[in-house]
Amino acid sequence: MSDSMKRHLASAALIIGFFLAWEAFCWIGHVSSFVLPRPSEIFTTLVKRLPAIMPHALQTLYTTMVGFLLGIVLGVLMGMLVGSSRLAYDVAYPMLIGFSSIPKVAVVPILVLWFSAGTVPAILTALSMCVFPIIVNVATGLATTEPELEDVMRCLRASKLDILWNVGLPRAMPYFFASLKVSITLAFVGSVISETVASNRGIGNLMMIASSSFDVPLMFAGLFVLAFLGVALYAIFSLIEGRVTGWAHRGTDLPMG
Numbered sequence: 374m375s376d377s378m379k380r381h382l383a384s385a386a387l388i389i390g391f392f393l394a395w396e397a398f399c400w401i402g403h404v405s406s407f408v409l410p411r412p413s414e415i416f417t418t419l420v421k422r423l424p425a426i427m428p429h430a431l432q433t434l435y436t437t438m439v440g441f442l443l444g445i446v447l448g449v450l451m452g453m454l455v456g457s458s459r460l461a462y463d464v465a466y467p468m469l470i471g472f473s474s475i476p477k478v479a480v481v482p483i484l485v486l487w488f489s490a491g492t493v494p495a496i497l498t499a500l501s502m503c504v505f506p507i508i509v510n511v512a513t514g515l516a517t518t519e520p521e522l523e524d525v526m527r528c529l530r531a532s533k534l535d536i537l538w539n540v541g542l543p544r545a546m547p548y549f550f551a552s553l554k555v556s557i558t559l560a561f562v563g564s565v566i567s568e569t570v571a572s573n574r575g576i577g578n579l580m581m582i583a584s585s586s587f588d589v590p591l592m593f594a595g596l597f598v599l600a601f602l603g604v605a606l607y608a609i610f611s612l613i614e615g616r617v618t619g620w621a622h623r624g625t626d627l628p629m630g
Contacts, residue, residue, distance in 0.1 A: 395412050396412050406590060410590040410593055415594050417590075419598070422591065426579065429574055429578065429595075430576060430598050432492075432568075432575045433568065433575045433576040436496050436499060436567075436575065437560045437561050437563075438560075439499075440498070440503065440560050441500075441503055443496070444560065445507060445556075448504045448505075448506075448508045448552070451469075451504075451508045452509070452515070452545075453511060455508060455512040456512030456514065456541075462512065473505040477498055477501055477563055478566050481498055481567050484567070484571075490571035494567045494571055494572075495567035495568055495575065498564065499567075501563060502560055502563030503556035503557070503563065507549070507552045509552070510549060510551055510552035514548035514549060515542075546617060547618045550610065550618055551614075554610050554611060557610060561603050565577035569581050576599055580592050580595040
């Protein structure tokens, strides 16, 4: 059995063991469903009410992916600007830190005021949550490119754009994909935050409705849907990372996603 298969089996066993322990704890402790529903109750709710949950899940996935893709474009462009120039790094970095420090839940009412409630504030909130790690990682990857490689390219009469395209960006790929795996989870957080405040669709809105009616199993079902979507997208980007940046991993014992 390969090491990769062993890791996957160990991970599956850990997840199954966690839910079995959760189920046993609720049974033995006679925990009320209004406090902590059993995984079996949550799964039953998820199956029975899947037709009602699915439109909300698709809406959250849509807003998250649109915001995430816009965040990738903006993050890569700004990361290239910040990472390729020391002056741009010194000037722009304090402003980026300040922007990232603002709680995004405080920005949602402003976005609603500008764009009204609905999809647009959710997309922009997802973008604002995920863009900063991409900028930082791309800029770091470009800033840490080996000077020797740049010197070789200059000796070959390469322009700055050639050096950036052929040396800087490839060397920044491991940093870029590492940021994507973090950013996709943050994008989901941004979408759900906006949906709980100013939307009539999405998992966040579904959980607010379930909370108002004290439907705790449905709330946990929404959490399970979010967890599933996050893990699925994380796995996809990990797989792409392993194919694109496999050269950056020196040891065979390092996880490739």
